[in-house]
Amino acid sequence: xxxxxxxxxxxxxxxxxxxxxxxxxxxxxxxxxxxxxxxxxxxxxxxxxxxxxxxxxxxxxxxxxxxxxxxxxxxxxxxxxxxxxxxxxxxxxxxxxxxxxxxxxxxxxxxxxxxxxxxxxxxxxxxxxxxxxxxxxxxxxxxxxxxxxxxxxxxxxxxxxxxxxxxxxxxxxxxxxxxxxxxxxxxxxxxxxxxxxxxxxxxxxxxxxxxxxxxxxxxxxxxxxxxxxxxxxxxxxxxxxxxxxxxxxxxxxxxxxxxxxxxxxxxxxxxxxxxxxxxxxxxxxxxxxxxxxxxxxxxxxxxxxxxxxxxxxxxxxxxxxxxxxxxxxxxxxxxxxxxxxxxxxxxxxxxxxxx
Amino acid sequence: xxxxxxxxxxxxxxxxxxxxxxxxxxxxxxxxxxxxxxxxxxxxxxxxxxxxxxxxxxxxxxxxxxxxxxxxxxxxxxxxxxxxxxxxxxxxxxxxxxxxxxxxxxxxxxxxxxxxxxxxxxxxxxxxxxxxxxxxxxxxxxxxxxxxxxxxxxxxxxxxxxxxxxxxxxxxxxxxxxxxxxxxxxxxxxxxxxxxxxxxxxxxxxxxxxxxxxxxxxxxxxxxxxxxxxxxxxxxxxxxxxxxxxxxxxxxxxxxxxxxxxxxxxxxxxxxxxxxxxxxxxxxxxxxxxxxxxxxxxxxxxxxxxxxxxxxxxxxxxxxxxxxxxxxxxxxxxxxxxxxxxx
Numbered sequence: 001x002x003x004x005x006x007x008x009x010x011x012x013x014x015x016x017x018x019x020x021x022x023x024x025x026x027x028x029x030x031x032x033x034x035x036x037x038x039x040x041x042x043x044x045x046x047x048x049x050x051x052x053x054x055x056x057x058x059x060x061x062x063x064x065x066x067x068x069x070x071x072x073x074x075x076x077x078x079x080x081x082x083x084x085x086x087x088x089x090x091x092x093x094x095x096x097x098x099x100x101x102x103x104x105x106x107x108x109x110x111x112x113x114x115x116x117x118x119x120x121x122x123x124x125x126x127x128x129x130x131x132x133x134x135x136x137x138x139x140x141x142x143x144x145x146x147x148x149x150x151x152x153x154x155x156x157x158x159x160x161x162x163x164x165x166x167x168x169x170x171x172x173x174x175x176x177x178x179x180x181x182x183x184x185x186x187x188x189x190x191x192x193x194x195x196x197x198x199x200x201x202x203x204x205x206x207x208x209x210x211x212x213x214x215x216x217x218x219x220x221x222x223x224x225x226x227x228x229x230x231x232x233x234x235x236x237x238x239x240x241x242x243x244x245x246x247x248x249x250x251x252x253x254x255x256x257x258x259x260x261x262x263x264x265x266x267x268x269x270x271x272x273x274x275x276x277x278x279x280x281x282x283x284x285x286x287x288x289x290x291x292x293x294x295x296x297x298x299x300x301x302x303x304x305x306x307x308x309x310x311x312x313x314x315x316x317x318x319x320x321x322x323x324x325x326x327x328x329x330x331x332x333x334x335x336x337x338x339x340x341x342x343x344x345x346x347x348x349x350x351x352x353x354x355x
Numbered sequence: 356x357x358x359x360x361x362x363x364x365x366x367x368x369x370x371x372x373x374x375x376x377x378x379x380x381x382x383x384x385x386x387x388x389x390x391x392x393x394x395x396x397x398x399x400x401x402x403x404x405x406x407x408x409x410x411x412x413x414x415x416x417x418x419x420x421x422x423x424x425x426x427x428x429x430x431x432x433x434x435x436x437x438x439x440x441x442x443x444x445x446x447x448x449x450x451x452x453x454x455x456x457x458x459x460x461x462x463x464x465x466x467x468x469x470x471x472x473x474x475x476x477x478x479x480x481x482x483x484x485x486x487x488x489x490x491x492x493x494x495x496x497x498x499x500x501x502x503x504x505x506x507x508x509x510x511x512x513x514x515x516x517x518x519x520x521x522x523x524x525x526x527x528x529x530x531x532x533x534x535x536x537x538x539x540x541x542x543x544x545x546x547x548x549x550x551x552x553x554x555x556x557x558x559x560x561x562x563x564x565x566x567x568x569x570x571x572x573x574x575x576x577x578x579x580x581x582x583x584x585x586x587x588x589x590x591x592x593x594x595x596x597x598x599x600x601x602x603x604x605x606x607x608x609x610x611x612x613x614x615x616x617x618x619x620x621x622x623x624x625x626x627x628x629x630x631x632x633x634x635x636x637x638x639x640x641x642x643x644x645x646x647x648x649x650x651x652x653x654x655x656x657x658x659x660x661x662x663x664x665x666x667x668x669x670x671x672x673x674x675x676x677x678x679x680x681x682x683x684x685x686x687x688x689x690x691x692x693x694x695x696x697x698x
Contacts, residue, residue: 023531025692149622180541
């Protein structure tokens with residue numbers, strides 16, 4: 001290399017560094033990206049519940065007091081009432097043999113008793129949506145579905161973290177079932193949500209379809225299903241619960257009549273609509289597989305409206321490619337957030353009307 | 356601002372586990388990224404300080420409301436304490452570098468602060484508003500970019516910055532990295548600690564261990580691959596100091612990050628333009644405190660075999676590589692740049 005070549009290289013290097021520095025300065029001066037601007041704005045103008053409180057402070061205080069009184073009364077009644085007043089599933093302890101024989105899947109540490117969810121009275125339910133549990137599906141040694149270089153556990157965690165950020169920006173209090181890549185049983189996830197008295201439970205998953213099934217997005221709430229494909233999916237997702245589908249069926253009979261099922265369906269509808277509308281322009285081949293019912297453990301045992309969103313489909317090559325892009329995962333998180341916010345807004349408006 | 360005599364440039368690496376400062380006056384310091392406030396009047400009386408930082412805070416943690424503000428590479432939004440902790444850390448580092456923040460006449464401080472890539476993505480504006488005021492001009496950059504800049508590895512390289520909260524990947528293509536060029540994993544130092552704690556508790560249920568203890572063991576004895584000898588530590592068992600062998604648990608915990616790190620490299624490298632892939636593969640640079648784990652570099656290098664092999668080097672000074680990179684940026688930035696970044 002001649003001295004001139006060396007000089008040229010040094011000049012090019014200086015120019016490159018200068019160029020990068022300018023970009024770094026510009027990056028520092030850039031405003032936050034659009035979704036965050038919207039979120040901040042939403043907080044600046046106060047979420048629906050806060051706005052309502054501001055406008056109708058006195059009236060709402062009265063309503064709130066009434067609701068608290070009704071809640072307290074209902075809770076007391078629930079404690080004192082017999083099965084007629086509180087249709088709660090109270091399954092008999094799971095016999096180890098039953099779980100083992102009805103499912104070929106491993107059933108680690110089969111719990112001897114099931115913590116049955118408490119029934120919720122319609123009049124006391126809509127106390128507003130404030131605390132949301134976001135559950136990133138799978139984790140640790142449980143990778144969930146996997147494409148060649150993508151694991152469901154990593155995608156769900158990434159999307160859940162992005163969703164958490166948006167929800168917090170939007171004024172919600174958020175609890176994450178897992179804060180990193182570690183194993184957490186379905187039971188622990190449920191217990192965490194119940195112990196923290198969450199208002200909503202959102203479980204984030206990514207789908208996988210064998211064979212010729214059309215790739216798409218779908219949102220589940222608690223219910224029975226005869227669809228063999230859904231039974232297989234539920235079995236996969238319930239793998240670590242320690243319960244067989246037969247046991248769950250027994251539990252479900254007592255829970256289906258619960259008011260939570262209606263609220264979960266409404267929430268699932270909002271989220272599914274938001275997901276599909278938002279993702280369709282980016283993923284034109286995605287099918288709206290709709291709102292469905294299935295007996296996932298995380299939906300059975302949670303004491304609040306709960307949904308499980310299959311936000312994408314790893315078995316589809318194009319979707320797997322998109323999921324590698326942070327922007328696409330951001331897009332999904334935003335769509336989930338919009339769906340949850342729409343549901344919360346409805347709930348809060350219901351409270352404003354005093355119904 | 357234009358009087359060069361009165362300017363002090365500083366590069367600060369604000370990390371999850373440790374934070375470092377390199378200043379143009381030659382000062383270099385590192386502190387543990389812990390900030391704690393006495394929990395009550397008694398604690399305040401005992402400690403005789405309103406805030407404790409670094410190892411001081413860790414040692415006195417039982418009396419403190421202890422915060423590690425960049426847990427998992429992010430400042431928890433809305434957490435005033437965590438934001439206060441970030442500000443306290445910055446002020447402390449500036450003081451260590453010889454800047455009297457209370458003095459009326461002090462040099463104009465121009466700071467480049469490197470943060471985990473995830474914090475840069477999510478918390479940049481928040482960090483900016485938090486740090487503004489402590490310095491005269493402020494630039495925030497992602498940690499892997501700072502490392503690349505400091506090493507002049509801006510073209511055809513892959514920076515893998517393995518910290519405590521996150522592992523950040525950044526492909527350098529000769530331009531300012533975009534989001535597509537970067538990846539963040541939570542497989543990092545803290546995830547090793549969590550795994551190790553779980554394994555030790557599982558295999559030695561009688562032993563009393565804490566995350567602080569396993570973190571120290573990892574930093575002292577952590578390794579990947581074949582053990583050089585048995586690792587034995589002393590822990591209390593019902594109050595009695597007892598020796599336990601943690602070799603296998605330590606190895607399992609440390610190796611838990613290898614697979615995700617390799618997978619991410621194998622995913623990122625084929626995205627480089629085909630004619631430059633071999634160059635990048637042979638120019639992978641490891642930085643960050645957790646990259647110091649014995650045996651990690653060769654294990655990661657072996658992981659590149661499926662795509663034709665590669666060469667991974669570790670930075671010479673993993674503790675200060677980020678801060679030195681930030682300082683290099685600060686020194687290269689021109690007055691007009693700093694004028695735009697006045698805080």
